[in-house]
Amino acid sequence: MFPLYSLLYSLALLLFFPLEYLKRPRSLRSLWLSEKLGNPQITLKAHAGKTLWVHAVSVGEALAAATFIHEYLKSRPDDRIIVSTITDTGRAVASERLRGLAQVIYLPFDLPWPVSKVIDHIRPDALVIMETELWPNLIRTVKLNRIPVCLLNGRISEKSYGNYMRVKWIFKPVLDMVDVFCVQNEVYAERLRELGVSSDKVNITGSFKFDIKVKDEQLDWTLRLSGPVLIAGSTHKGEDEIVLDAYKRLLAEHPGLNLVIVPRHPRRFDDVWSLIEKDSVYCIRRTALAETDGKISGAVILLDTVGELS
Incomplete structure (x- = not known):
């Protein structure tokens, strides 16, 4: 399944790459391309704790991730946090909300070699995926490196659920590689079970959106x-x-x-x-x-x- 997925992804990448590259501001293009190819433009200093990789696709997920990371660092202040995003807006929000607490990169293309390069560079001890960003090669490559994977603040919309069910043969192996699913409610939990996820992996933890701290001051x-x-x-x-x-x-x-x-x-x-x-x-x-x-x-x-x- 994974070789076929990689082939299809590569073909799609060739087709959509010019648009994805050119739609970004000129000031971001070289950074975006370098990091998408697996070369994080960050400097890693020695630290005493573990390294946690948190993936948040865009603004909403970045806000939820920031809430989680602020609480996480209260109990593990020596850990290093690397946050990856896909959108430019998600990157900007994550950088602003987590200034001094985490380093932010673009998620590499979902192919084994750029993902492996990022893993070699940041050496994560765990991967936390916010909501529903189930990239097959990301999860598979991380698991091949014996790194645990957790889906946090998980949700599966009715539309996504229908799409996943139609290609269950593709996503079932990916879902099997995720160690823990922490989802927002029972509806999402049941959809994961219908997709073949073992019940003992699924936990209902509520939505992080209710934990996001709104700034008191008015702009x-x-x-x-x-x-x-x-x-x-x-x-x-x-x-x-x-x-x-x-x-x-x-x-x-x-x-x-x-x-x-x-x-x-x-x-x-x-x-x-x-x-x-x-x-x-x-x-x-x-x-x-x-x-x-x-x-x-x-x-x-x-x-x-x-x-x-x-």
Whole structure:
């Protein structure tokens, strides 16, 4: 199964690599490529404890991972933490939330040789995977090195469950290699059992999202907002037009209404800004707020930063 998966993954990589490379800011491209090829751009100093590798694909998982890592280090302060992400936003959030506590890298391509290079470099004593990032070669290569694997804050959506069931023959060997599953609720636990995971491996531990600590202080720029505020968070292509149309109709009834619109992916910031400007509404980018002063009312604010919505 694994050779076939590696072949299919390699073909997909050849097809999608140009897009994945070019969609990143120029400042990140060389770093991204180097780390995807198994060359972590981090310096490892001698330490007295173990090394824990935590994988968190994007922002949500990075926030959950940060909550876990803060608590983990209270009992094991001498351990080294390496966090891997896939998205640029996940990397930015993990770096900000775990500054001084962990080193952050991009997850290597899911092929045996780059994964092996990362293992040789960081020498992890355990791998913790947040939620449902089940990369076959990652898990297999880690297990071949006799490193335990734990799925933490696990969840399997109904859609993912259906997909896994259709290719159960592929994922059953991968699931068998995971030592412990800590999932959010009984529904996800039962789905894992239906996929063939032994009941004694499955534990219900709740959702880390309820443990995420929200910052007490209010961001300075939000204090300037006058009137009610509507937030459209994590928007995808095609949704911004719907939000703006609804906002304009509400604005007619509530003249002081503000809209904060937050595209899910930073690469869409400029496209969404162009869309907002064409809509003939009072608008401003979050990154340009420092150039203005006074109260803000009846405005569309593009949140072109990472991590502030959380």
